[in-house]
Amino acid sequence: MPRLALSPEFPAELSALAPQVRRDAVTSVRRFLQNVSGAPHPERVRGARDDRIATLRLADRYRGVVVRQRDVYWLLTVLPDADAWSYAQRYRFGVNSVLGVVEVWDAAALGRVEPALRRAAGTCTTRLFADFCDTDLAALGIDHRFLPLLRQITDELTLEALEPLLPPTQYVPLAALARGESVAGAWRELDLCRAAEPVGSVPPAGSEPVRSALSAGLATPAASVTSAASAASITSMPSAGPAEPVVDPDDLAAALLRSPDRAVFVGGARELNHVLDSPGWCVFLHPPQHRLARGGPYDRPVLVTGGAGTGKTLIALHRAAHLARGGAGPVLLVTFSQGLISDLSAKLDLLIEDEVVRKRIEVGNVDRLAHRIVSEAEGRPPVLVGAAELTALWQEAESGHGPAFLLREWEQVILAQNLQTLEEYLAAPRPGRAVELSADQRADVWRSVGHVIGRLAERGKRTLLQLAAEAATLLGQFTGDLLEETEPRREPYRHIVVDEAQDLHPTQWRLLRAAAPYAPDDLFIVGDPHQRIFDTRVALGSVGIDASQRRLQVSYRLPQEILSWGVRLRGGGPADGLVAGVQELYGFRATRHGPRPMVRAYDSPEDELNGLVTHISQWLEDGVRPGEIGVAARTADLVREARAALRNSGVRATTLHGMKGLEFRRVAVIGVTDGIVPAPESLTPAGEDPAARAHDLQRERGLLYVACTRAHELLYVSYSGRASPFLPT
Numbered sequence: 239m240p241r242l243a244l245s246p247e248f249p250a251e252l253s254a255l256a257p258q259v260r261r262d263a264v265t266s267v268r269r270f271l272q273n274v275s276g277a278p279h280p281e282r283v284r285g286a287r288d289d290r291i292a293t294l295r296l297a298d299r300y301r302g303v304v305v306r307q308r309d310v311y312w313l314l315t316v317l318p319d320a321d322a323w324s325y326a327q328r329y330r331f332g333v334n335s336v337l338g339v340v341e342v343w344d345a346a347a348l349g350r351v352e353p354a355l356r357r358a359a360g361t362c363t364t365r366l367f368a369d370f371c372d373t374d375l376a377a378l379g380i381d382h383r384f385l386p387l388l389r390q391i392t393d394e395l396t397l398e399a400l401e402p403l404l405p406p407t408q409y410v411p412l413a414a415l416a417r418g419e420s421v422a423g424a425w426r427e428l429d430l431c432r433a434a435e436p437v438g439s440v441p442p443a444g445s446e447p448v449r450s451a452l453s454a455g456l457a458t459p460a461a462s463v464t465s466a467a468s469a470a471s472i473t474s475m476p477s478a479g480p481a482e483p484v485v486d487p488d489d490l491a492a493a494l495l496r497s498p499d500r501a502v503f504v505g506g507a508r509e510l511n512h513v514l515d516s517p518g519w520c521v522f523l524h525p526p527q528h529r530l531a532r533g534g535p536y537d538r539p540v541l542v543t544g545g546a547g548t549g550k551t552l553i554a555l556h557r558a559a560h561l562a563r564g565g566a567g568p569v570l571l572v573t574f575s576q577g578l579i580s581d582l583s584a585k586l587d588l589l590i591e592d593e594v595v596r597k598r599i600e601v602g603n604v605d606r607l608a609h610r611i612v613s614e615a616e617g618r619p620p621v622l623v624g625a626a627e628l629t630a631l632w633q634e635a636e637s638g639h640g641p642a643f644l645l646r647e648w649e650q651v652i653l654a655q656n657l658q659t660l661e662e663y664l665a666a667p668r669p670g671r672a673v674e675l676s677a678d679q680r681a682d683v684w685r686s687v688g689h690v691i692g693r694l695a696e697r698g699k700r701t702l703l704q705l706a707a708e709a710a711t712l713l714g715q716f717t718g719d720l721l722e723e724t725e726p727r728r729e730p731y732r733h734i735v736v737d738e739a740q741d742l743h744p745t746q747w748r749l750l751r752a753a754a755p756y757a758p759d760d761l762f763i764v765g766d767p768h769q770r771i772f773d774t775r776v777a778l779g780s781v782g783i784d785a786s787q788r789r790l791q792v793s794y795r796l797p798q799e800i801l802s803w804g805v806r807l808r809g810g811g812p813a814d815g816l817v818a819g820v821q822e823l824y825g826f827r828a829t830r831h832g833p834r835p836m837v838r839a840y841d842s843p844e845d846e847l848n849g850l851v852t853h854i855s856q857w858l859e860d861g862v863r864p865g866e867i868g869v870a871a872r873t874a875d876l877v878r879e880a881r882a883a884l885r886n887s888g889v890r891a892t893t894l895h896g897m898k899g900l901e902f903r904r905v906a907v908i909g910v911t912d913g914i915v916p917a918p919e920s921l922t923p924a925g926e927d928p929a930a931r932a933h934d935l936q937r938e939r940g941l942l943y944v945a946c947t948r949a950h951e952l953l954y955v956s957y958s959g960r961a962s963p964f965l966p967t
């Protein structure tokens with residue numbers, strides 16, 4: 239029986255075919271898998287660069303292109319006959335000698351550019367890689383067949399121009415060397431392209447240890463398809479020195495298994511259907527995503543940070559699925575809003591076929607969790623206080639400071655540090671609060687807070703943060719020291735996976751920490767401090783979560799043009815929170831190019847709305863579906879006006895806050911006007927607290943950045959009158 243692996247391009251090409259051709263092609267692939275009569279057989283391709291390449295007739299005038307080795311077939315694409323033959327003649331395939339992953343070379347294009355490269359090199363004496371001998375390059379997995387061409391490269395720009403023609407595992411270490419990295423540094427970058435931690439892997443001499451703080455375990459197979467890298471077999475060289483991984487370049491099956499972004503094995507018709515019917519992200523993970531989602535068990539909590547569109551949510555989904563398959567206990571996947579809960583639940587339904595496994599995962603947010611715990615403990619649902627009522631209470635309690643100041647002090651200093659007594663408050667640091675308070679002033683504030691808490695208690699009402707704090711205390715009582723060792727513990731979840739972690743308050747973190755036992759794989763957290771849209775900045779260490787950190791650098795959503803513009807908009811500067819210290823956007827990059835963001839100035843708000851309608855109509859005429867378009871504005875009024883102007887179009891309009899976690903093909907952000915963004919009413923007056931105002935400004939910037947980074951194809955931004963000061967010039 240043949241062993242069949244599919245590449246991500248195959249389902250994509252297949253779905254673009256006419257229905258009858260598609261049906262015939264699927265039937266042929268099924269027959270091929272079952273090795274029954276009528277199954278297509280491999281036919282050699284004349285002029286192919288790789289003698290393992292063949293075609294399979296899958297439908298009338300359509301062929302699949304395969305790389306085969308013994309009983310292993312890697313089905314790359316399906317194309318009309320002539321295109322299939324030229325595809326087969328264009329590429330060659332290899333195995334990276336260091337990582338053991340498959341590599342696809344655009345050999346025809348490289349052959350075409352070679353004369354030009356040689357000519358350019360003839361007029362120049364410098365060579366980009368002159369300082370590195372062939373042995374250095376071999377240690378970085380550079381294919382020896384590429385060396386003659388590589389030796390002609392004179393500068394970084396030429397190397398960049400070659401990037402689309404090279405496998406990433408060749409380009410990444412070369413780009414690192416070109417940037418001035420040492421061989422060891424380039425090796426570390428290459429090592430990030432692994433989909434699983436190798437057993438017994440050591441870097442070349444002279445490099446620092448690169449083994450992650452995470453476990454070195456290989457991945458567990460997914461339930462339905464044999465996940466690549468799950469059976470990665472990197473053997474250790476039987477030498478006297480430390481174990482070096484040895485890759486067998488002729489073992490295609492092992493290489494495919496190590497390449498979860500390039501191949502997935504399907505064992506039967508059901509698995510074939512699952513791969514063909516699921517979106518690509520369900521099946522093919524990029525190596526760093528695979529390594530994080532399927533790695534472990536992790537003996538400490540894990541925190542994954544990364545810019546917009548780096549796949550954090552996908553990793554969280556795959557991690558939750560992986561943990562649920564492990565079956566150790568219930569999994570909670572935490573996200574931010576009700577809308578995102580439905581979105582993630584629907585994605586989990588797509589990702590997990592097995593109902594029993596799916597039922598092990600609950601998707602929720604912290605408020606819901608707190609509500610449930612307190613309801614169960616008290617026997618009735620808690621009553622929440624409304625914003626207006628709370629403001630009135632702070633006004634009533636005023637002690638020389640306004641309601642906004644007091645609320646911030648309560649939430650960001652007192653609740654954040656769980657301060658229980660005046661003495662604790664007097665001794666507590668007040669990070670992020672610029673206005674100094676004397677001991678007497680603190681005592682006044684404490685009295686005001688006590689007043690509000692007392693009045694709330696009299697009315698039987700609570701804020702969401704109070705609810706979270708109470709729920710954490712209740713869980714602490716269930717699981718605390720008072721229980722006998724033998725008593726079953728009462729944490730409701732075995733694993734918690736947190737998405738959009740940047741906006742959680744310390745009190746909410748305490749609740750989550752209390753909701754899972756201290757055990758391997760307890761907490762897996764993903765977030766981006768640059769996308770924070772609420773005023774919470776917390777280092778996880780300060781709430782008892784000692785997480786090991788991983789960072790993602792590549793955005794798969796954004797074209798480079800939107801990414802670079804967004805980074806300038808965000809300020810590019812560091813952001814604090816989640817980890818101790820600050821996070822930079824440095825190194826954040828995209829994998830593709832697209833149009834530059836369109837920034838349009840209008841004379842009046844009416845003209846601006848007309849401009850929006852014109853652009854959206856054009857997009858719809860271009861064939862973009864309404865559901866693929868997102869419109870956002872800072873204020874609810876502007877959103878209402880946009881909805882009215884776009885009525886019946888089916889296009890979604892929401893606030894900047896509402897864009898969090900979403901993704902659209904095209905995005906229009908309107909009203910990016912001075913006086914609207916940043917929203918004046920959400921800024922603390924500079925005279926009241928300059929540090930709070932600076933934080934407010936950063937938060938408003940973050941909000942605009944979040945909305946603008948939702949587009950994976952096109953971004954349109956407009957304003958009327960004077961532009962928002964946040965817009966890059």
Ligand SMILES: Nc1ncnc2c1ncn2[C@@H]1O[C@H](COP(=O)(O)OP(=O)(O)OP(=O)(O)O)[C@@H](O)[C@H]1O
Nearest residue numbers: 519522523524546547548549550551552794795899
């Ligand atoms: N393995 C993959 N296969 C297919 N598409 C992918 C993959 N990884 C990422 N993407 C693309 O990138 C998009 C962004 O992924 P995701 O929403 O998980 O990123 P994120 O880091 O959570 O983004 P943000 O922080 O901006 O909300 C996906 O919707 C998808 O279009």
